[in-house]
Amino acid sequence: xxxxxxxxxxxxxxxxxxxxxxxxxxxxxxxxxxxxxxxxxxxxxxxxxxxxxxxxxxxxxxxxxxxxxxxxxxxxxxxxxxxxxxxxxxxxxxxxxxxxxxxxxxxxxxxxxxxxxxxxxxxxxxxxxxxxxxxxxxxxxxxxxxxxxxxxxxxxxxxxxxxxxxxxxxxxxxxxxxxxxxxxxxxxxxxxxxxxxxxxxxxxxxxxxxxxxxxxxxxxxxxxxxxxxxxxxxxxxxxxxxxxxxxxxxxxxxxxxxxxxxxxxxxxxxxxxxxxxxxxxxxxxxxxxxxxxxxxxxxxxxxxxxxxxxxxxxxxxxxxxxxxxxxxxxxxxxxxxxxxxxxxxxxxxxxxxxxxxxxxxxxxxxxxxxxxxxxxxxxxxxxxxxxxxxxxxxxxxxxxxxxxxxxxxxxxxx
DNA sequence: GAGTCGTGGAA
DNA sequence: TTTCCAAGACT
Numbered sequence: 027x028x029x030x031x032x033x034x035x036x037x038x039x040x041x042x043x044x045x046x047x048x049x050x051x052x053x054x055x056x057x058x059x060x061x062x063x064x065x066x067x068x069x070x071x072x073x074x075x076x077x078x079x080x081x082x083x084x085x086x087x088x089x090x091x092x093x094x095x096x097x098x099x100x101x102x103x104x105x106x107x108x109x110x111x112x113x114x115x116x117x118x119x120x121x122x123x124x125x126x127x128x129x130x131x132x133x134x135x136x137x138x139x140x141x142x143x144x145x146x147x148x149x150x151x152x153x154x155x156x157x158x159x160x161x162x163x164x165x166x167x168x169x170x171x172x173x174x175x176x177x178x179x180x181x182x183x184x185x186x187x188x189x190x191x192x193x194x195x196x197x198x199x200x201x202x203x204x205x206x207x208x209x210x211x212x213x214x215x216x217x218x219x220x221x222x223x224x225x226x227x228x229x230x231x232x233x234x235x236x237x238x239x240x241x242x243x244x245x246x247x248x249x250x251x252x253x254x255x256x257x258x259x260x261x262x263x264x265x266x267x268x269x270x271x272x273x274x275x276x277x278x279x280x281x282x283x284x285x286x287x288x289x290x291x292x293x294x295x296x297x298x299x300x301x302x303x304x305x306x307x308x309x310x311x312x313x314x315x316x317x318x319x320x321x322x323x324x325x326x327x328x329x330x331x332x333x334x335x336x337x338x339x340x341x342x343x344x345x346x347x348x349x350x351x352x353x354x355x356x357x358x359x360x361x362x363x364x365x366x367x368x369x370x371x372x373x374x375x376x377x378x379x380x381x382x383x384x385x386x387x388x389x390x391x392x393x394x395x396x397x398x399x400x401x402x403x404x405x406x407x408x409x410x411x412x413x414x415x416x417x418x419x420x421x422x423x424x425x426x427x428x429x430x431x432x433x434x435x436x437x438x439x440x
Numbered sequence: 441g442a443g444t445c446g447t448g449g450a451a
Numbered sequence: 452t453t454t455c456c457a458a459g460a461c462t
Contacts, residue, residue: 120445120446120447121446121447122447122448122449124449125447125448125449157446157447157448158446158447159445159446159447159448160445160446160447161445161446162444162445163445234441235441236441273450273451274451304442304443304444331444331445332444332445332446333445333446334445377447378446378447378448379445379446379447380443380444380445380446380447381443381444381445422446422447423446423447423448
């Protein structure tokens with residue numbers, strides 16, 4: 027149960043003396059800096075961050091205090107082991123907490139350290155990742171692990187710049203690992219931090235613009251109590267995930283709503299200002315379950331691009347005016363160099379991926395004539411596999427749904 | 441700066 | 452049913 031931590035406690039978790047030191051020092055620094063600049067305009071007029079605003083003093087300590095009392099118990103929050111923090115942050119990229127936790131537990135059991143990732147076959151890593159999406163993260167993870175073994179003696183580097191050089195670690199993840207695992211005084215600026223800070227400032231411009239990000243970062247840096255980067259950064263993100271949500275934020279439970287400009291201006295619902303999203307597109311796809319002697323044919327996708335390195339059933343998009351059956355025949359001729367007979371419509375599956383809404387038509391089919399050799403055109407590898415053995419390969423989510431159907435149909439037959 | 445790259449829960 | 456979008460990185 028979430029509560030009003032800051033209202034119930036008469037003092038913060040940090041002492042008032044510490045607060046006074048923190049903020050007097052920060053203000054002095056900002057004042058010194060400001061002497062060379064033009065006078066700071068009022069934030070409400072121009073949409074700039076005003077470090078002199080009295081509301082700033084309370085925000086950081088209130089967030090940290092709230093986090094210490096309301097944080098969710100997560101596996102990597104026990105010891106903040108750098109390897110565990112790294113893995114969790116990669117998994118959490120564009121992926122919700124509830125989905126990540128079970129994957130994280132399984133991953134840590136199977137790959138307990140950097141060396142295990144560096145030495146594992148890519149297929150094993152992809153299988154552990156199946157269903158999480160953004161599979162390029164796995165390729166980067168393995169490359170980064172090998173780099174850490176070679177250049178850092180198997181230990182994560184502790185400074186932002188070194189972390190940033192590792193594949194798959196960008197500005198956010200470098201700051202997250204540096205602050206959460208190593209206590210470095212850097213702010214994270216993920217989607218949560220952008221939303222929370224944009225609301226606290228009632229920021230009127232699109233948050234993704236470079237100009238906005240610069241100001242939001244400046245505000246967060248000002249709010250962060252020195253020596254508490256780990257707690258502050260997680261507090262901002264935890265608040266964004268639990269309270270300051272994109273839709274229907276729970277302002278009555280928010281520990282900083284007293285100092286929130288959007289709340290005061292009743293503009294919370296229209297903050298942050300988001301730029302337009304790309305339009306979605308409907309696509310019809312034909313998928314072939316090519317059967318021969320109790321086995322089915324699967325192929326491995328190229329190491330770059332969509333679903334890189336995952337296995338799949340052959341098939342592809344239907345062109346305009348083309349039936350799913352026609353598309354399947356054409357695709358199998360193009361991808362495998364064979365002609366087939368379609369023996370059965372298995373199912374239809376609707377599935378969304380990136381900006382496409384897929385309508386998959388799955389067919390059972392056989393080679394006709396039977397004696398043909400498959401020549402792969404796009405895939406890097408092809409195999410004939412018993413349906414029950416498909417669990418040993420990493421498939422995209424829609425393919426996996428089809429496999430479950432095949433397996434349950436096979437069981438009924440027995 | 442704008443596209444690409446997954447998935448599924450929530451409204 | 453459709454739309455939104457989550458602890459981003461890379462090109």
